[in-house]
Amino acid sequence: MLRGIHKASSTWLGKAVMGVIMGFLILSFAIWGIGDIFRGFGANSVAKIGGTDISIEQFRQFYTDKLQQLGQQLRRPITPDQARGLGLDQRFLGQMLAESALDEEARSLRLGLSDKSIAERVMTDPNFKGLNGQFDRGRFEQIIRNAGFSEQRYVAEQRNVLLRRQIAQSVSGELPVPQSMLDAVNRYQNERRSIEYVVLGAAQAGNIPQPSDEELTKYFDARKVQFRAPEYRKVTLVSLTPAELAKPDAISDADAKAVYDQRKDSFxxxxxxxxxxxxxxxxxxxxxxxxxxxxxxxxxxxxxxxxxxxxxxxxxxxxxxxxxxxxxxxxxxxxxxxxxxxxxxxxxxxxxxxxxxxxxxxxKTFEEVAPQIKQQLAEQRVRNEINDLRDKIEDERAGGATLAETAKKLNLKATEIEAVDRSGRAMDGTPVAAIPRSPDVIGAVFGSDIGVDSEALQLPDGGYLYYDVAAITRSRERTLDEVKDQVTARWRAEELAKRLQTTADDMLGKVKGGMPLAQLASENGLQVETVFGLQRGKAAGGLPASVSDAAFKIAKDAFGVADSDAGDRRYVFRVTEVSVPPIDPQAASPDQLKANLQSSYADDVIGQYLARLEADLGVKINQQAVNQVVGGQTNQ
CATH class of the missing domain: 3.10.50.40 (Chitinase A; domain 3)
Structure with a gap:
């Protein structure tokens, strides 16, 4: 839309028309106002708790900062759709409300901190110390600037954080951890079990004949949705990265040799x-x-x-x-x-x-590393050109050119992907190697549409990736003839699983009736095996984690049956030994366990305290204003 306005206003006639349109819009706002959008709530407020209003701009800044911080940790940007899908909008709003509630409580209790205390905290923060171990003001300014803070805002935020921490610590305190809880957690984490078992595989299922056409058709008709062809999209990709745009041949031997001499020890x-x-x-x-x-x-x-x-x-x-x-x-x-x-x-x-x-x-000699050095130098030099190229691409697309046309005009490489599904696979089921795994290109492609002028995605190396959806092949039901091999394989797998389960249940009944497992194994041509030291949820001794999980659900000397991860085996087993190591008071692990439990208790208590505090103060949320910031649907 913005590119359309830009294109329309590029001539004197367009500028005149757009001026009239904008004039009418401004006049209509002046006459009718915009308060009706918010229906009974402060037009500039996202939420209110007690006497504190959280403005749209405050929430926008907080929300943007948090998304950027999370994106840096994940090393890929988070789109608005992804953030809403993960519930980050509500989580961040909840965090702002909780902090505001604690700020209100601090004011009501008349808590305060001197500027000297804040300064001491900043000066002693190890993140702000230089190589000499002393406070480095330049480092301090760089770090808070990268985090989106001015010095005044950072100091104010630190004062609020310390006051909130005072309240939280006074509420939670040093909560004692009951010995019974320590014992229970220790048992859950450190209990070990041993089992003896037999494995039932394809040989115990007997011969499974090929399904008849009638059986296969009936099976397929009941599960057509499982064999649907996914939606495929044809995509054009153009990446602006230092590695792709670099021209190492343009780097002279003299420039490369100077770098080699300077960094010789590293080669x-x-x-x-x-x-x-x-x-x-x-x-x-x-x-x-x-x-x-x-x-x-x-x-x-x-x-x-x-x-x-x-x-x-x-x-x-x-x-x-x-x-x-x-x-x-x-x-x-x-x-x-x-x-x-x-x-x-x-x-x-x-x-x-x-x-x-x-x-x-x-x-290594210069000749051995010269290509590597030239590539690095070329990438450094081309970084300054990326922003210029990006502006040229934007101008071409604003003029109505497709991404492929733009790439051809600017002499850039365009990658055409004929078909890719939501899992990043081509029609033959193989992964499409041309699609980067970071950022989430597939998510962006399937969130776009044909003809949509999508924003470029930022790549981890500082470059940009442009994409156009050229065509869409909708998801459809396949015929049996198209997927007959897949249907047959799945039918046989399910038939194998049924037979193995029937055999395993029959064997389980016999051992529970008193037949020794060794005798049962001998009668069926199986071998009894033993594994020691099983832990909850962990694979061990060549057994899948499902066997460990099943072994921890029954008592010592009891029998059980477990499935394999692929469903092609069954395990009939008996728990032969259960051991729980006592807590060693001299070891480091009990102290860590106790600290973790204390932290969990404190979180629960503080959570209940905040819930009561917010209930007493009263909370109002303007969901339409929230949606305005996070890009969700608004109710009219």
Whole structure:
């Protein structure tokens, strides 16, 4: 629509017509107003809790910031449709209401924090410290700017966060965790079970004949929806990425050689050495130790003599860069294997160094890495051109050109995909490799339509992906002849599953009646197998997780039946052993378990507190204003 207005107003006549139209729109708003859209609610409010109004602009900014943060974590943008599908709009609005409720409570309790307290919190935040371990103002400004905050807004938000935390901590406190709860959770997480079992497969199902035409037709007619042809879409893709637009042949050997010389160490594998060191506070002590080594003492003798732990003297198998002290590094990498150095005046004292195993490094030549360097340089240079190309594409499409026509005119590569379904597969069932998996291109394509001028998707490498839906093949019912092989295979799979289940149930009845599992197995030509240490929900011993789940639903010495993941096997088993390790009070895991439970209890208590607080304050939500921000349907 915006491109249509842009195109229409490109001439003097179009500008005049659009001016008249806009004039009528402005006049109509002036006469009739827009309050009717909101019907009884503040026109600029999304919600109200107590005396706090949450404006449309506040919610828009909060909602946008949260989506951007989530998109950065997932490394792909989240579309409005995806956000609504996940319920993020209601979740974020609920978060704003909860925060506003706590802010109201803080004001009613007259809680406050001094500017000095806020400043101390910011100054001590490890995220804002530089390489020297001190507060770095430049880093602080960059981080909050990237997060969408001004300094004033960030400080105000931090004050609110700390006050909310005070209230939350006073409500939840240090909630004690009952020992019975610890025992129950420990049992659930750490209980182990052992079973003996037999496996029923295709051999136990007997011969399954081919279905008759009548059987197959009846089976197909009852399940036609399972064999429908999915909807397919023909798509044109044009990507603007540094990798695709780069022209490495345009990079000179001189430019590439300069980069190689500057970063030479990164093009290869650095030499590694096993290095040990003894640091002496006094130089004379190091000299005395050197004399003892010359007279036959070993490096280990000196370590023992000085009462050192051998592990504390071992730097491991390291590169030269891994050694912090430059003097020690130079000496260690000049020393032959098996030798001990002379005393070295290091940064932290006088040092004796011993070198053990040496792993030689390797260095790639310029000729070996020149293509890689030229590609990287070409990509760096082309990044500045991407935005210019994007503007040209937008102008061409605003003029009515298709994406394929635009690509041809601008000498860009257009990829034509004849057919793709919602799972990203072609008509033959194979994945379409030309479609990127990030961002969600398939979701965007199936959310568009023929002739829709869709916005470009942002790619993880900073580029853009344009797409056009050229044609749509609607989903349809297939005939039996089209899918006869698939129908036959599924019929046989279900028939196999039925027979195996009947046989397994029959065997289960016999062992429950008193027949030993070994005897039953022998009569049926099966072998009894055993597996130990099963855990809930985990596959073990070559068994699927479904067997573990079934084993934890029955008592010790009881029998059960479990299915395989594919349905082509059945397991008849007996639980032979149940063990629950006691909680070790000295181990770290109980403390972690207790902390997790305390956190869960605190979340529940705070949740109930917020619910009561919101009920007391009163909450009103303007869903039409919410939809205005998130792009949902509005009720007229």
């Amino acid at each position: 290869g594998v650095a030499e590694k050495r096993e290095v040990r060191q003894i640091v002496f506070p006094k130089a004379e002590d190091a000299a005395a130790a050197e004399e003892k080594i010359k007279k036959g003492a070993t490096f280990d003798d000196i370590v023992k003599e000085r009462g050192l732990n051998p592990a504390d003297t071992n730097l491991g198998l390291v590169t030269k860069r891994d050694i912090i002290d430059a003097a020690v590094a130079d000496a260690a990498f000049a020393l032959p294997s098996g030798q001990v150095s002379a005393p070295i005046k290091g940064t932290f004292g006088t040092v004796l160094v011993s070198v053990g195993k040496i792993e030689p490094g390797s260095q």
